[in-house]
Amino acid sequence: MQINNSNNLKAAILQLEQKxxxxxxxxxxxxxxxxxxxxxxNLIKNEFKKMTGAMSGPSETKNTILKTVxxxxxxxxxxxxxxxxxxxxxxxxxxxxxxxxxxAKLVAGNAxxxxxxxxxxxxxxxxxxxxxxxGRVL
Numbered sequence: 001m002q003i004n005n006s007n008n009l010k011a012a013i014l015q016l017e018q019k020x021x022x023x024x025x026x027x028x029x030x031x032x033x034x035x036x037x038x039x040x041x042n043l044i045k046n047e048f049k050k051m052t053g054a055m056s057g058p059s060e061t062k063n064t065i066l067k068t069v070x071x072x073x074x075x076x077x078x079x080x081x082x083x084x085x086x087x088x089x090x091x092x093x094x095x096x097x098x099x100x101x102x103x104a105k106l107v108a109g110n111a112x113x114x115x116x117x118x119x120x121x122x123x124x125x126x127x128x129x130x131x132x133x134x135g136r137v138l
Contacts, residue, residue, distance in 0.1 A: 071108030075100040 003009050036042060079100035107114060 067108045067111040070111050070114075071104040071106075074107045075102075075104030078103045 003012055037046070079096045
């Protein structure tokens with residue numbers, strides 16, 4: 001825009017002020033979105049969405065996630081079951097954490113075998129129930 005007189009100058013100033021207002025509004029909106037996304041609850045929610053999105057992805061990804069979750073869960077339960085008690089010394093806590101990590105690694109590394117054995121036990125249990133219920137009331 002060519003500025004030759006005061007009318008052109010006023011129009012250019014008005015145009016720049018409008019542009020500044022629009023940019024300021026966009027900046028404020030972006031700031032608010034960023035602020036919301038960094039709240040801890042939203043960070044956890046987004047990670048959960050990523051994880052569940054991965055669950056609908058390739059089966060290899062699903063298996064990896066399930067193995068990890070299974071390992072962590074069993075490790076945590078093992079620690080809670082074997083190290084019951086409120087306070088303990090630092091040695092007890094370190095040992096408990098070591099057991100938790102070790103069991104988690106063991107379970108995650110052998111998840112396929114564990115699931116296979118679990119299914120075998122389930123089938124044997126069902127067979128026993130079917131066999132014992134022939135002619136008898138349970």
